[in-house]
Amino acid sequence: MESKAMTVTYNANVYASADEVDQEDVYVNSAVPTVEKHKPTSDKKRPFIIPDAVRPFLPLAVCWVILLIILFLRIHFTSVISAKLNHNLQEVISLNEHWKQDRDDLNVQIYNMREAQSSLGDNFRNLKDENDQLKRKIQKLSAEKQSMSEEVQQLKAEKQSMSEEVQRLKAEKQSMSEEVQRLKAENQRLNKTYEYTTAIPTVTMWNTTSDITVHNSSISWMWTSHYRRRRQIEPCQRGWLQFKSSCYVTSNHDSLDQKTWEGARDDCRGRNSELVVIESPEEQDFVYSSLIRLGASDYWTGLRVKSGSWNWVDGRNLTDHYWIQPPADNEGCVISVRGTSGWKAVSCDIKNSWICEQGALSG
Known part of the structure; x- marks a missing residue:
């Protein structure tokens, strides 16, 4: 049995009248002559007739269909829009994450720049301090240069x-x-x-x-x-040097002939003289420049500690002095140092050369 194709044509703007419906009903219920059934041709289709029981529900069905279509379209567009919104949301979230990352990077850069600024400030202060130190050194060097x-x-x-x-x-x-x-x-x-x-x-x-x-x-x-x-x-003996009213002579420069302070004094007494007594700066200059400066060693003088104070061999106390360095407690005799116009206190038991002094004869 072949199935017939059913075509439903519906126009919401066209409605059939009651007489036409009755005529169609008569036409349908009238006797049909017996005719030979033939297959319908392909180019001629029988129109689909809507039953009367269905026709009252047809507008409602149409409304439901439209409603379903609208609902379908709504669901469709809602899903499409939702997918689009989800996609946009994901893009926004991704952009937000990128922005957060960029913000963190910017915060790190700002922190690093602040650290660099602080370091530059410290370096600037250090350079300023070094500059001040260099200025002070330059001033000091200028003063040293002047000196x-x-x-x-x-x-x-x-x-x-x-x-x-x-x-x-x-x-x-x-x-x-x-x-x-x-x-x-x-x-x-x-x-x-x-x-x-x-x-x-x-x-x-x-x-x-x-x-x-x-x-x-x-x-x-x-x-x-x-x-x-x-x-x-002549006011002085041969080999003696005269300065004002005194005559002076030095001992042999040979180290084998050097003596202690007491030995040097005994030698001067054997020459009818005493160890030198320096009474003035002029005499000190003469003794140094004429007798000591060109000598080969240091020379005993007539100054020593006696009863806790410095005294000359003629009994006078020390007034003017020419110490190179302050004397120590265990150093009781004085030498005139070669190479410097000054005195040094040493032990009386070491051996040195010496200077004798005697009065010059007047004419």
């Missing part, structure tokens, strides 16, 4: 003074050389006098009462008389 310039000028003046001193010493050397030549000539003359005197065996003198014979074998008397006469002419 060194003054020292250079002072050294130049000292060099000039030393040059003059060298010239003076050369002149003294020349004078001493001339004195040596004169003494050699005088020595030759005295030798000739001695030879002439020893060639005469005796000197005979006559007196009204007796003959007196004088022997010339005692030549020492002649030499003693000669040096007495010479000592009366």
Whole structure:
């Protein structure tokens, strides 16, 4: 059995009248002549007739269909819009996450920049402090440069003074050389006098009462008389240096001949003198420049501790002093230091050279 295709044509704007419905009913219920059934052709279709029982529900059905269509469309568009909104929401969430990440990165950068700013501030303060220190160092170096310039000028003046001193010493050397030549000539003359005197065996003198014979074998008397006469002419002995009213001489510079303070004093006493007593700055300068500066060692002076105080060998107390460093308690004798115009207290038992002093004879 073949199924017939049913076509339903509905137009909401077209409605059939009651007479037409009755006519169609008569037409349908009328006797149908027997005819041979033929297959409907494909190009002619029988219209679909809506039953009367269904027609009252047709508008309601149409409304339901429309409502279902609207509901379907709503659900469809709601799902589409929801999917779109979900997609947009996911994009917004993703963008929000990116923005949060960017915000965190910016916060980290801001923190790092603040740290860098703080570090730059510290560096700036450190550089400012270093700048101030460099300024102070520059000022200090400028002052030192000024001081060194003054020292250079002072050294130049000292060099000039030393040059003059060298010239003076050369002149003294020349004078001493001339004195040596004169003494050699005088020595030759005295030798000739001695030879002439020893060639005469005796000197005979006559007196009204007796003959007196004088022997010339005692030549020492002649030499003693000669040096007495010479000592009366010159204020200091040969080899001694004069300064004002005193004569000075230094010991041998050989280290084997050095003595303790007591030994040095005994040697000076054997020369009819005493260890040097310095009474003024001028005498200190003379002793240093003429006797000590060119020497080979330090020299004993006549200053020592006696009864807890510093005294000179002539009994006078110490007034002016030229200490290089303050004396210690266990150092009881004083030396004049070679190379510096000053004194130093040392033990009296060590050995040094020494300076003797005696009064000069007046003319």
